[in-house]
Amino acid sequence: MPTNTDIAAERANSNINARDLTFTLYGEDGAYRRKLAFERADKDQAFEKSKKFSLMDRDKLYDEAIRMETVVAQRLQEYGYNNSKDIQTFLDRGYFLSAVFLGVHPFAIHFGGFIPSILGQGTPEQIQEFLPKAECMEYIGTYCQTELSHGSFVRGLETTATYDKSTEEFILHTPNLSAIKFWPGGLGRSCNYAVLMAQLVITGKNYGIHPFMCQLRDLNTHQPLPGVEVGDINYKFGGNALDNGYLILTHYRIPRTHLLMKYAQVSPDGTYTRQDVPPQIAYLSMTFLRTILVTASASSLAKAATIATRYSAVRRQTANRDGIERQILDYQTQQMKLFPAICTAYALHFSGAALQSAYNDILASVGNGDMSRLSELHCLTSGLKAYSADISSHHIEVCRRSCGGHGYSHASGIPDIYQQNVINCTVEGESTVLYLQVGRSLVKFLKKADSGEKLPPALAFLSESSPPTAKLTLRTESTLDFCVSVFKYNIVQLSRAVTHQIAQSLSTNSVNLEAALALHSLELVKTAQAFAQYLTVLMFVDGVKGSKLNPKEKLCMLHMCEFYAIHNIVEESGQFLKNEALNAEQLSQLCQHRTFLLTKLRPNAVALVDAFDYPDRLLNSCLGRYDGNVYEALYEYAKDSTLNQHQVHPSYHKYIKPMQQAIRAKL
Amino acid sequence: MPTNTDIAAERANSNINARDLTFTLYGEDGAYRRKLAFERADKDQAFEKSKKFSLMDRDKLYDEAIRMETVVAQRLQEYGYNNSKDIQTFLDRGYFLSAVFLGVHPFAIHFGGFIPSILGQGTPEQIQEFLPKAECMEYIGTYCQTELSHGSFVRGLETTATYDKSTEEFILHTPNLSAIKFWPGGLGRSCNYAVLMAQLVITGKNYGIHPFMCQLRDLNTHQPLPGVEVGDINYKFGGNALDNGYLILTHYRIPRTHLLMKYAQVSPDGTYTRQDVPPQIAYLSMTFLRTILVTASASSLAKAATIATRYSAVRRQTANRDGIERQILDYQTQQMKLFPAICTAYALHFSGAALQSAYNDILASVGNGDMSRLSELHCLTSGLKAYSADISSHHIEVCRRSCGGHGYSHASGIPDIYQQNVINCTVEGESTVLYLQVGRSLVKFLKKADSGEKLPPALAFLSESSPPTAKLTLRTESTLDFCVSVFKYNIVQLSRAVTHQIAQSLSTNSVNLEAALALHSLELVKTAQAFAQYLTVLMFVDGVKGSKLNPKEKLCMLHMCEFYAIHNIVEESGQFLKNEALNAEQLSQLCQHRTFLLTKLRPNAVALVDAFDYPDRLLNSCLGRYDGNVYEALYEYAKDSTLNQHQVHPSYHKYIKPMQQAIRAKL
């Protein structure tokens, strides 16, 4: 079919080269590898059906997903995607898997949680023993932590692992209903193994939560072992190809050597020893996962923005006085739905990249024995993970609604993106819980600054406390400088205010610190959110400034930075005004300038989303098609409904007709 | 099972009587009738399976829904719920249907769109002919307006109805792909009739959009008639029990008398005549539907808030220094998720009631020939419909996430509530499109005020323009007065600013009015939203003040009003500060007071949601159960998964085992 003329015109009239941006986003080499991984999934007949996952009933869906997993296992070998230790392979595998399944899949936690836990928590000998079996899929594993009544509060887990010296075994046990393991991905039907977190008990003494390698099913028959009750937890908001599961263990024995002993050991006679490392070290793999989730949120949003923007270029609605219907992309209100989404996707993408490089830097220092930046890293990753999950979900839903009625059809592809992305607000640290941690850190950092300590790089600005001096002149570079100084000052003010309030509560209400912090949780969260938001602005601007873009493309990206920075200030303008980081006059200027910038972004809207370079397979959307033939696609999608198998649905003969006859007979 | 002790304690320690509030919400008689309708559905074995709708595949789900529809048809007669003209019956039927299906259902548009269209658009003779057939389910109908490429812009519909004088027929025709009718509920497989909107063409002249009674399927065989291609449009974000459909008509003939002729007539010889009534008259049934949707949004939110609040009373997470885990309902941050949701549900409920009584008043004036308040009515219903759909959806999703991981399970019940409620942001007027209309009306009203015209009651405040004089003293009554004056002044400022900007654009940019309005759409939307928000505050306060509550209950409700008003100001504080409706000092005071009010609302949180009086059947939630036994329920829900039919899923033998063997063979 020929390309829709409206969308063709958008591409012809754009004044930037989308490829340039693509290379900036993923790196030139990265962009090619990514494309290759996507194409490998796309051309593979074995993976055809995942495009229709949302239409299948749960049992078929799962069956099909497992079939695909087993094909995937071959392909990973074939394409050299299965070296779990190499970061490039890790990324390539991620691209490939995302294109194969278009979302979570039964073995997702095997690759993303089980294997990393062995690597991160096992001794070299344990790794040598367990890893090959996990890599050749003899062990199919999950990460088993959450229980029915405890997720966020890990110390509260109730499953026990009691050491029995006489047999040199741990006895794993679920003491009551609320201790049932609940949620682990793949636990329901797919896995035969788990890394399981439990309270370690030795001769009556509790040593806290430790990780255990725990076999769940017979390796030959896949039957649950005696003492193991395991099952799927049923239907969820999204991601139903994955069998999140529950697990009840009844005095279930595993060998002593199945405690993963990198950081803590139990000897045969029951002697407990523990390495003296900062707790953050043991959580580094979770920290890494959080950096990945920032990029994942960026990707989800990029897809939704691509779909909604392309559709808005094709959709025409409402005739003007001359009888001409405009592309909805031309309406200011529509632009104000889409352009913040596009810019946020870019901002989060650059933030994810900056975070990963900060992670690598800090990891290197840790390798050299320097632990000083671990709490900075924790603060950055927790804040950015929570913020990017929240804000991407918000914009994805705005994108969905911006497609009007068709956005509600699964054919739009956006419901699925939302349902899968929004879980990032909850897993790997629930947003509020993370913000509270970040807020408390900021207060601590501020106190350090006040007592003259040098702060780590990302927090150094807390030592500055002068109001923004830069005058607001609306030229891109200086607007950006102004905005950044506004963000900084606002955070300093917020941190200072909450610190002050906490001190006051401590002195006047005679409460302890814990209670004082609780009394000011709302402010702590606000401060943390402001900090994370500021980070995304900064990382976006730095990323663009540091890129090797050509002038036109660079200018366009700087306009996006400008728009993004202003938009974030305007949408939260209350706190900026209240904190005198800004005055009302400046706010008005920024507001107007934001509207002006819409006109700057408009001509490149389609090019900007094309640059994300998501092939049609990954968008899986009738509305987001590259060729813009949306109505043809919707019609085809409709015809495919299972209800259309018969012209007259069997329920007519079974129910409707008899009902009509019964009523007629009565009349 | 005994009631969970935490939730029992909440009820024992509340200082209000939930029943009192229930009677205030629904009226004493109304509360009983509602309960009766719910109980009738609940005790009826025939409707057992709707609780598991979200677990069924589409075909089974539809089949089951149709079976239930046919039982419903009997029950409606039995219970006297089937007089379409009586408002009390209409409400009772609504309660009953919502309890039976827990969402949309195949015949929803038959009752909610088809029959009302006949009543609203037909002549008395036509009503006499068609209505009995619709009521006895010989005709099962839908309302067929939207096409693939046109929804919001009704004038843009392309389906034609060309009059053929020679046979006295209209020839209905779908001229091209983009004109395919798309979305009408029940069109896919359930309906044999539709009220269909098409461009009326007589001897080459187009008379615009008119409604036609259009038979789609044979009344005896249910086969689509020749010239009719009809089908289901496949899987959607929510509401999959309903077969939204598509329709292609090919030179399809219907009798002349099937034009619904209340407002426009075509005589046998092709003469066209039209009644001279304001266009809003013809849309009164849509206006009525919008008032209903305000209440529907309130109900959805009430359900979500009930679930999340009860769960938060039962859920304990994170031990304090003394090792005690608090109910998450005790955390400030959790309260700030739940209490705005609860208060908004109340506010929207009162708004819906106030709107319905305004509707009745204005309808009565129209009956007396007074058309003066029609544009006020349009403004109120459009603004409130859009705002309540948007804000309820927002809070529902906050409630869902406030349940942590378990909120993501369909077992929580909230995904379903969200998926069904959010559609109200799009149907019956897309939110932005409605806000734009309201914004433009406000500008017009302001101009009238400025030229000395008297404004209708709800808009009279636009004539006032003095800044809030009331001083802020934080006592409930005076806080409320202060807040209301702040809202009013803010809207006046917003309306005045945008009016001024439009005038400026007209004079300096030499554009026409349409273009000038387009240049300031963002401000128009903001103004409309502020107006709608203000209405909910006002209607909430008026509703509470006018109620016959006992003192304690009244005080509690006034605290909710206060919290609601302040919350809305604080969350949008930027515009209030910018418009000088408020100063920074006052904002700080309000902020602090809002936190203080959390402690006032806390003891009654569970009672406040109990007062919504949703039985477990309607919540359909493991987390929202009245008895608080959430973990038991989650475990039962999990076990019910189709994946748990076999201990070892068949896919293991088909795929996993061979894959493992193949890999082992290669090693």
Ligand SMILES: Cc1cc2nc3c(=O)[nH]c(=O)nc-3n(C[C@H](O)[C@H](O)[C@H](O)COP(=O)(O)OP(=O)(O)OC[C@H]3O[C@@H](n4cnc5c(N)ncnc54)[C@H](O)[C@@H]3O)c2cc1C
């Ligand atoms: C799709 C999905 C996949 C998952 N996969 C896995 C997996 O593979 N393995 C695994 O082990 N687990 C898994 N989980 C579980 C997941 O890790 C937890 O659900 C998550 O950590 C959130 O914890 P929670 O459910 O206990 O939330 P809660 O902590 O109960 O949160 C509920 C509410 O309480 C609030 N709250 C909690 N504590 C505090 C506090 N101290 N102060 C203030 N407010 C508080 C929160 O802000 C939230 O609003 C998964 C969950 C889902 C939904």
Ligand SMILES: Cc1cc2nc3c(=O)[nH]c(=O)nc-3n(C[C@H](O)[C@H](O)[C@H](O)COP(=O)(O)OP(=O)(O)OC[C@H]3O[C@@H](n4cnc5c(N)ncnc54)[C@H](O)[C@@H]3O)c2cc1C
């Ligand atoms: C679940 C469901 C059930 C439905 N049931 C029925 C039914 O029973 N019968 C029936 O006939 N139809 C039905 N519909 C269709 C529904 O009425 C339309 O989808 C709805 O009116 C929205 O119109 P649209 O899809 O054309 O959105 P669009 O107008 O295309 O909206 C897309 C975007 O364009 C923007 N936009 C549009 N016009 C303008 C403008 N002038 N200025 C600025 N922005 C603009 C909107 O704000 C939005 O962001 C149903 C739809 C759904 C999803």
